[in-house]
Amino acid sequence: MNDPEISPAERAATLRQRLQHHAHRYYVLDAPEIPDAEYDRLFQELQAIEAAHPELLTADSPTQRVLGQLLPGFAPVRHAVAMLSIRTETDTEASGALAFDARVRRELELAEDAPPVEYAAELKFDGLAINLRYDRGVLVQAATRGDGETGEDVTQNIRTVNKIPLRLIGCDAPVLEVRGEVYLRRDDFERMNERQRERGEKTFVNPRNAAAGAVRQLDPAIAAQRPLSFFAYGLGEVQGWPVPATHSATLDALASMGVPVCTDRTVALGAAGLVQFHRAMGAERDALPFDIDGVVYKVNSLALQQRLGFVTREPRWAVAHKYPAQEQVTRLERIEIQVGRTGKLTPVAKLVPVFVGGTTVSNATLHNLFELRRKGVRIGDPVIVRRAGDVIPEVVGRVVDRTVDRTVDAPAGTPGPRSPYVPNFRFPRACPVCGSAVLREKASIAHCCTGGLFCAAQRKQAILHFASRRAMDVEGLGDKRVDQLVDSGLVRTLPDLYTLGPDQLAGLDRMGDKSADKLVEGLARSRQTTLPRFLYALGLRHVGEATARDLARHFGMLDRVMDASEAQLLAVNDVGPVVAHSIRTFFDQPHNREVVAQLRAAGITWPEGEGAAAAHQPQPLAGKTLVLTGSLPHLSRDAAKALIEAAGGKVAGSVSKKTSFVVAGEEAGSKLDRARELGLTVLDEPGLRALLAAPAAD
Ligand code: IVH
Numbered sequence: 001m002n003d004p005e006i007s008p009a010e011r012a013a014t015l016r017q018r019l020q021h022h023a024h025r026y027y028v029l030d031a032p033e034i035p036d037a038e039y040d041r042l043f044q045e046l047q048a049i050e051a052a053h054p055e056l057l058t059a060d061s062p063t064q065r066v067l068g069q070l071l072p073g074f075a076p077v078r079h080a081v082a083m084l085s086i087r088t089e090t091d092t093e094a095s096g097a098l099a100f101d102a103r104v105r106r107e108l109e110l111a112e113d114a115p116p117v118e119y120a121a122e123l124k125f126d127g128l129a130i131n132l133r134y135d136r137g138v139l140v141q142a143a144t145r146g147d148g149e150t151g152e153d154v155t156q157n158i159r160t161v162n163k164i165p166l167r168l169i170g171c172d173a174p175v176l177e178v179r180g181e182v183y184l185r186r187d188d189f190e191r192m193n194e195r196q197r198e199r200g201e202k203t204f205v206n207p208r209n210a211a212a213g214a215v216r217q218l219d220p221a222i223a224a225q226r227p228l229s230f231f232a233y234g235l236g237e238v239q240g241w242p243v244p245a246t247h248s249a250t251l252d253a254l255a256s257m258g259v260p261v262c263t264d265r266t267v268a269l270g271a272a273g274l275v276q277f278h279r280a281m282g283a284e285r286d287a288l289p290f291d292i293d294g295v296v297y298k299v300n301s302l303a304l305q306q307r308l309g310f311v312t313r314e315p316r317w318a319v320a321h322k323y324p325a326q327e328q329v330t331r332l333e334r335i336e337i338q339v340g341r342t343g344k345l346t347p348v349a350k351l352v353p354v355f356v357g358g359t360t361v362s363n364a365t366l367h368n369l370f371e372l373r374r375k376g377v378r379i380g381d382p383v384i385v386r387r388a389g390d391v392i393p394e395v396v397g398r399v400v401d402r403t404v405d406r407t408v409d410a411p412a413g414t415p416g417p418r419s420p421y422v423p424n425f426r427f428p429r430a431c432p433v434c435g436s437a438v439l440r441e442k443a444s445i446a447h448c449c450t451g452g453l454f455c456a457a458q459r460k461q462a463i464l465h466f467a468s469r470r471a472m473d474v475e476g477l478g479d480k481r482v483d484q485l486v487d488s489g490l491v492r493t494l495p496d497l498y499t500l501g502p503d504q505l506a507g508l509d510r511m512g513d514k515s516a517d518k519l520v521e522g523l524a525r526s527r528q529t530t531l532p533r534f535l536y537a538l539g540l541r542h543v544g545e546a547t548a549r550d551l552a553r554h555f556g557m558l559d560r561v562m563d564a565s566e567a568q569l570l571a572v573n574d575v576g577p578v579v580a581h582s583i584r585t586f587f588d589q590p591h592n593r594e595v596v597a598q599l600r601a602a603g604i605t606w607p608e609g610e611g612a613a614a615a616h617q618p619q620p621l622a623g624k625t626l627v628l629t630g631s632l633p634h635l636s637r638d639a640a641k642a643l644i645e646a647a648g649g650k651v652a653g654s655v656s657k658k659t660s661f662v663v664a665g666e667e668a669g670s671k672l673d674r675a676r677e678l679g680l681t682v683l684d685e686p687g688l689r690a691l692l693a694a695p696a697a698d
Contacts, residue, residue, distance in 0.1 A: 008049050012056050015046040019062040032205065033400040035327035035384050036293070040090060073218050074152035077143035080237035083129060083179065084148060086296065087314045089321045094275045100297055100319040101271035107308055107316055116270025118300040120247040121277040122233060123264055124320050126291040127183030128212045130158065131236050134176045137168040144215065148313060154215050158182070160224035168257040177236030178259055184211045185289045186389050188227040200370055200445055205396045206327070206386055207291050229290070231262045246300045264288070267300060278321055285323060285358070286389045294322035323358070326388045329399055330354035332381050335366065335425050339433045339457035343541075345447040347372055347427070349383070349395045357387035364393040368445050369427050379424045433457045436589055441578055452539055453494055454591035460486050462539050466494055470545055470638075471537035472529060472604075475522035476515060484508050495598035497523060527603045531558060534606060538596070540586045542579045546645065550574060551583075557608055562587045562596070620692060621649025624660040627675070630668030632685045640688065647692050655680070663688050 022039050025032050032039075043063065050057045057063075089096035104117055131151065133141040142158035143151040158164060161182065168176070184192070184207040192210060193203040204210035214226035232254050235243065244250045248267050255261040264284070268277050274297050281295050299305050299317035308316040334350040347366040354361055364385050366372045377383055377398045387393035427447065429438055436451030449455050453462050463482050467474035474497075485491040490504055500523065505516040529537075535558070536548035543551070554572045555561045561583070569580035586592055626644055628637055628651060635643070640663065641651045655662060655674040662675035662682045675682050683691065 008053050009056055012046060012049045012053075015042055015049070016058070016061055018042060019046065023062060032209070033397075035325060035329060037325035037327065038329055038399075040088075044090070074144075074154060074216070076146070076150050077131075077141065077153045078150050079131060079143065079148070080175075080177070082148050082313075083131060083145040083151065083236070084310070084313050084315060086318045086320050088294075089319050092322050092324055094278065096319075096321045097274035097278055097297065098271045100321070101274060104299060104308065104317070108304065116273070117304075118246075119268045119270075119274060120251070120298045120300045121266050121268045121274060122251075122296050122298075123231075123262055123281060123288075123292045124294040124296045124322075125181035125183050125231055125233075125262070126206075126208045126293045127181040128208070128215050130154075130180060130182050130215070130230070132158070132164065132178045132180070133236070134168055134171070134173075134178065136172045136174060137176075139164070139166045152216065156220040157215055157217060157223035160220060161228045161230055163228075163230045163260050165258045168259070171241065171257050173239065173241035175237055175239035176241050177238065178232050178254060179234045179236050180230055180232035180259075182211055182215055182228050182230050183207060183290055184214075184227070185229055186291065186391060187289060188229075190391065192226065197367060197371060197445060202374060203367075203371065205384075206388070230260050232259045233261075233296070243302065245302055247298050247302065247305075248300055250302075268297070274321075282323055282358075288389065291326065291388050292323070293326070294320050296320050324355060326357040327384055327386045327396070328354045328356040329382050330361075330385055332377055332379055332383045332395065332398075334379060335372075337428055337432045339431060339449050339455065341458060341461040343449040343452060343455065343458050345428070345431070345438060345449060347425075349377075349385075351383070351385060351395075354385060356385055356393065359387070361385055361387055361393045364395045366395050369447065370445050372425075431455060431457075434591070436591065437585065439582075439585055441581070443578075448541065450585050450589055451591060452541075452586060452589075453595040454589070456492075459492070463491065463494065463497070465539045466537045467497075467526075468537075471533055472526040473533075474519075474526045476519040477522065481519070484511075493598070494595055495602050498527070498599070498602035498604075527605065529604060529606050531606045531608075534558070534599075534604065535561065538586075538592075541582045543583065547572075547574065547579060549645065558596070562593065619648030621647040624649045625652050625658055626650070627652050627655050627659050627662045627671055628665075629662065629671035630665035632663070632665040632688075635685060635688075643692055644688075661688075661691070 019039070019042055022032065022034055022042075046061070047063050050061065050063060089100060091099070101117065101119075105114070108117070110117070129145040131143045131145070132139060133143075139159070140155075141153065142155045142164075143153055145151050159166065186207060189204070189207040189210055196203045204213065210226065211228055214223045214228055217223040217226075232251065234247075235250060244253055246267075248265070251261045251265065264281065266273075266277055268274050277297075278295055281292070285292060297319050299308060305315065305317040310316065331352045332349050333352060336348050336350055338346045338348045340346060347369065349364045349366050351362050351364060364387075366375075366377070375395070375397050377395060382399040383395045384397050384399060385393055386396045427438075430436065431438055431449035431451055434449065434451040434455035434457070436449050436455060438447050439450050440447045449458065452458060460482050463477075463486070464479065466472055467477040467482070477497075482491075485497075485500075485508075488508060490500065490508075491497055500520065502513070502516045502520055505511050505519060506513075531552040532545070532549040535543065535551055536545050550573045551561050551569075555564065564583075566577070566580040566584050569575050569583055570577065575583075621644055626649055628640055631637075632640060644651055649660075652659065655671050655678065657678060659675070659678075659680055662671065662680050664672045664675070664682050664684065672682065
C-alpha cells in the first residue's frame with residue numbers, strides 16, 4: 001500500500017475504481033464480493049490520501065456522495081426530508097465513544113465543568129433503511145433510502161412485513177414518516193438458507209443481503225415468503241404531530257403507536273454512559289436474535305440536535321460506534337471432513353486464523369459438497385468468513401480476484417456452472433472416522449456415513465437412541481451417563497453396555513451404589529424385548545417405529561430382514577426405494593452385522609416370529625387413517641397412536657378427504673374445524689375405544 005513505485009494519484013485512482021465496482025455490487029446488485037470491513041478499509045485509505053493531497057480530490061470520488069442507485073422496476077420516490085447517513089467511529093474500543101462526546105461538547109462550546117450531555121444510545125441494526133409514510137395514521141408508502149434524496153417505492157413488499165403496522169394506534173396526524181431498519185432475524189435467516197440448501201439452491205451471504213433482496217424483490221409473493229422484521233429509529237417528514245422534545249421520547253411515542261422499537265436502548269449520560277452501553281451491548285451481541293454491527297449514539301435533545309446541525313450529509317449529533325466485523329477475509333488452507341453425531345459428513349474449512357465477530361476463528365463450515373462447489377472455493381483461495389452470534393462460523397464465499405481466470409485451468413469437459421470445478425479437493429468415499437461406506441441418498445445433498453453403530457463419531461447418539469424409551473427402554477441411561485460411559489472408555493460399542501457391572505460403574509462421577517444398581521438392572525431388563533423395538537433401536541436411517549413394526553410383521557425374523565434384497569424390502573408396506581436402500585446398505589456393513597451378533601450373544605432376545613404373529617391379531621382399523629387433535633382424557637398422544645397402529649390403522653398429521661376418522665379431545669384446534677367442514681366422523685376417546693374393540697369391518 002505504501003509501495004514507493006505507486007504514486008498517491010495512481011493509488012487514489014485505483015481505489016476509486018475498486019470502490020465504485022464494489023459499491024455497485026453491494027448497493028445495486030445486492031451481491032457483494034468483499035466483506036464490509038474490507039470495503040471500509042479501502043474507503044478509509046482513499047479518504048486518507050485525499051486528506052493528505054486535496055488536489056487529488058475529484059467530484060466523482062465515492063467519498064463525496066452517499067452511494068446507491070435506482071433499480072429499474074421500482075418507481076422513484078423523492079424523500080420529503082433527505083435520508084442521511086451517520087458518521088462511523090471505526091475505533092471499536094471505548095475511545096470511539098470518548099472522541100464523539102468530546103466533539104459534541106466542543107461544537108456546543110460547553111465548559112469543561114458543564115454537566116454531561118444526555119444521549120440516546122441504541123443498536124445499529126444491520127439491515128436496510130426504510131421510510132414508512134403514514135397519512136392520517138394509515139401506511140401509504142414505503143421507500144428505500146436510494147441515494148438519500150430519491151429512493152424506490154417498495155410499498156407492496158413492505159406491506160407483507162407483518163411487524164410493520166398498516167395503521168398507527170391513536171395517531172391521525174396528516175403526515176408522519178417513520179424511519180427504521182428492515183432486517184432478518186438470525187434464526188429466520190438460518191431457516192431460509194437451510195431451505196435453500198435442501199433444494200440445492202443458492203444460499204444468502206448474510207441476513208442483511210437476504211433482507212435487502214426481499215425488500216427489492218420485484219415479485220411481492222416471493223418477498224412475502226421472507227420473514228422480515230423491522231425496528232424504528234427515527235422520523236422523516238412530520239405534519240400535525242407534536243414531536244417530543246427528545247429522541248428517546250420520540251421512540252417511546254412510536255412504540256406506543258404500535259411501531260416496533262428495540263428495547264435494547266438507553267438514555268446515557270456523558271462519555272461514561274456511552275462507554276458503558278457500548279460494553280454492555282458488546283457482551284450481549286452474540287445472544288441477540290439479530291445482527292448488529294455497532295451501536296448508535298444520538299444527542300437526546302432535539303433542540304441541541306438542531307444547534308449541532310450537519311456536515312455535508314451527516315449529522316454532527318449522531319455517530320455509529322462499531323464492533324469487530326462479523327465478516328473477514330482469510331485464506332483457506334485445507335478442507336477436512338467432519339462426521340456429525342447423526343453420521344452426516346460436513347466439509348470443514350481449515351483457515352489461517354482470523355479475528356472475526358469478536359473471536360479468533362480457524363475452522364468454518366462449508367456445509368456440503370454442493371454448496372462448496374457452488375461457491376467455487378478452492379484450497380489456497382482468499383475466502384470470506386462469517387461468524388455471527390452462536391451460529392457456527394461459515395465460509396460464505398471466495399474473494400473474487402479478477403486477475404485469475406478460473407475457466408482457463410479447468411480441463412475440457414468440466415461441468416457447467418452448477419458444479420464448478422473444485423480440482424484440489426475430493427470428497428471421501430469412506431468415512432474418515434470409521435472407514436465405512438459413505439452414502440448420498442437420491443434427492444439429498446448430504447453425504448452420510450453408513451457405519452451407524454460402529455462409527456465413533458456417532459457412538460453417543462447411537463447409544464442414546466438405543467436406550468431410549470421407545471427403543472430398548474434402558475432405565476437410568478440418559479445424556480450425561482452416556483457421555484460419561486463413552487468418555488471414560490467403558491463403552492465403545494452397543495454390546496459393551498451389556499458387559500457393565502457394578503464394579504466398573506462404581507468409579508464414575510456421581511454414580512452411587514443405587515444408581516449403578518439401577519442401571520445394571522435396567523440393562524438386564526432391556527434384554528427381553530420385541531423385534532420391532534430391536535430393529536428400531538439399531539437406528540437405521542429412515543427406519544422409525546412404524547417402519548420397524550412393518551418390517552417385523554412382514555419378515556417375522558431378524559435374519560430375514562437382514563438378508564432381504566432391496567426388491568424384497570420394497571414389498572413391505574410403506575417402504576420405498578430410499579428406505580430399502582438404506583436398510584440394505586446398513587446390513588451390508590460387516591461391522592453392523594457384527595454388532596447385531598454381539599448383542600444377541602449378550603442375551604438380547606425376543607419372541608421370534610412375534611412380529612409376524614401380530615399380523616394375525618384383529619385389525620379393525622386396517623386401511624383406515626385417523627387424525628388426533630386436542631388432548632384425550634386418559635390417553636397420551638403416543639399411547640393413542642400405538643393403539644391405533646396395533647389395530648392396523650395409520651395416524652396422519654393433517655385432515656384431508658382421505659381421513660377416515662378424527663379423534664378430538666379437549667382444546668382441539670383447526671383440525672377439528674377442518675373435519676367438520678369436510679363432514680368427517682369425529683370421535684371422542686370412548687368412541688375411539690369402541691372402534692378399537694370392534695371387529696374388522698370386512
Ligand atoms: S439513525 C440521521 N439509527 O445505519 C441519522 N441509523 O448511516 C439517520 N442504522 O443506513 C440514521 N441502526 O439504516 C440510525 N439505530 C439506528 C440505526 C441506523 C441502523 C442504519 C441506517 C443507515 C445507517 C446510518
